[in-house]
Amino acid sequence: MRGVVVAGTASGVGKTVTTLAVCRALEREGYAVQPAKAGPDFIDPSHHAAIVGKPSRTLDPWLEGDDGMRRTYARGEGDICVVEGMMGLYDGDTSTARVAALLDLPVVLVADARAGMQSVAATAYGFRTYADRMGIDADVAGVIASRAHGGRHAEGIRDALPEELPYLGRIPPSDDLEIPERHLGLYLGDEAPLSDEALDAAADGIRADALAEVAREPDWDAEEVESGTRAEPVQATDSDRPTIAVARDEAFCFVYPSTLARLESLGTVSYFSPVAGDDLPDCDGVYLPGGYPERFAADLASSPTLSELADRAADGLPVFGECGGLMALTESLTTTDGDTHEMAGILPADVTMQERYQALDHVELRATDGTLTADAGETLRGHEFHYSSADPATDARFAFDVERGTGIDGREGLTEYRTLGTYAHVHPESGAFDRFVSRLTD
Structure with a gap:
């Protein structure tokens, strides 16, 4: 199963909404989507399940071990696994970057564009090159601009990105895409789901076929890690x-x-x-x-x-x-x-x-x-x-x-x-x- 990790430059940049829009956009193009979440979260996966209609897989090397996490990934079903990251890409000792590297999946970076244009491209380029400094084999392979307007705003971001960082779309600024919060995080997916109209509008801004091209099959043997299961x-x-x-x-x-x-x-x-x-x-x-x-x-x-x-x-x-x-x-x-x-x-x-x-x-x-x-x-x-x-x-x-x-x-x-x-x-x-x-x- 091919996969891609939707990661953020920081918490609060709109990873969950972007992940849901990506899932919806891929499904509209005929891809069967398997949702997943990096880290031990219970709440974001409830939103994935509400949109895709199947349980979201939990991918966490601390909880599961490296091979256990790969087994959990391999047991998913679909054409493309869309993995929502946690916090910022490099944050934490079991960071999203580490999860992506262990699973051998490319990263699509979500960058908040509400107050930037060319600087969004600079931020994304810095996140791509920082992987080498961290010694993590994280492949930042594309960018989605969150809270970006269309027209000149989106075009400026797209044109500023280097060739190795393709522009994969945008999420528009909209109050209809805000999920309410309480202690422990967002409301659950069955309590405060995004409307189909709002999600479809967000999915319209995703370049689904280009994103599907970025997704790739992991370079590890699913049967081999399954044979080592403790279960x-x-x-x-x-x-x-x-x-x-x-x-x-x-x-x-x-x-x-x-x-x-x-x-x-x-x-x-x-x-x-x-x-x-x-x-x-x-x-x-x-x-x-x-x-x-x-x-x-x-x-x-x-x-x-x-x-x-x-x-x-x-x-x-x-x-x-x-x-x-x-x-x-x-x-x-x-x-x-x-x-x-x-x-x-x-x-x-x-x-x-x-x-x-x-x-x-x-x-x-x-x-x-x-x-x-x-x-x-x-x-x-x-x-x-x-x-x-x-x-x-x-x-x-x-x-x-x-x-x-x-x-x-x-x-x-x-x-x-x-x-x-x-x-x-x-x-x-x-x-x-x-x-x-x-x-x-x-």
Whole structure:
């Protein structure tokens, strides 16, 4: 599958809107598009899925390892994979430039043109040549001008670009192309999608055929990286397969598509909604993904689902919660309005929402004892981004030491009964979900 990485000169230049316009433009020319996102984001991929109609792939070498990231890419389906970058092209130790180089994909640079013309070309040329100084094999192979008017403005940018940096189009300045934000980032794709009219207008400015020519097939062997997978095919009859109950609603919506696919390959997945008060499915274990429990704290406080979950957890049912899932498993959740709501009460901590984010980083955890997602002494790599703080009880037990990141009070992985709650999100390429499912029948 050919691919291209849509990267920005900085955060806030319009990468997400440009990525959506590129996907729409390519689809209108008859190309089957596979969307993807560099980095551990859950929100931008929701916009990709809303436009393309298929899950967006998460590509992050920290979470997945280099070959794991390539496996995730290779499992996509389509003619062209459009990968949205994170932050600016060279920002971070697992930068978009590094992702593009590891995947051997060309970069289309998104440059904010609202206050520039020839200077946009100078900026793009500098980004192309800076790769050599950084020692990263990042191939900046084209430019899209964001917030650029047509006519003389676009022509000036196009004419100023050197031959090796083709002009691949523009995104017009338009209030209709602004996606509203809140804490944790943009609104989700199903909450605030761009209108078809606005997206079509943006796609009109993309030179789809020229961009398709820039996209290329990676120069690595997909079959070879697949053969090295840590996620081996599961040989089990239906009767041997455990049932995993997965929370899925507006409060628990941050989950990698690869995670669901892996769980569905390892067992039978039964979805339920704590916000709606669904009965907990008959299951061997429960997974609570991250999301926005703070937005639905009152609903969760009155939900019979959490009461039932608490009873089942006390009886020894394995329960794994990540970030928002962790928050729902604690004693209480206090919102920024100062309202305190009872949660499941399984994990001995109280959670309070803050005005500023409390952690944002890739993390590395080392298991102090065997737990649901790791054996004793084993390390897990993940990602944390949250606005809440957790105040654990003095006798709270933790499953991990934090080798990188913030965690909870300098530690991570609150545990009680056979329940584990972490602020960290992990990817299935880490092997964490394989170990979780293997524990369900212990």
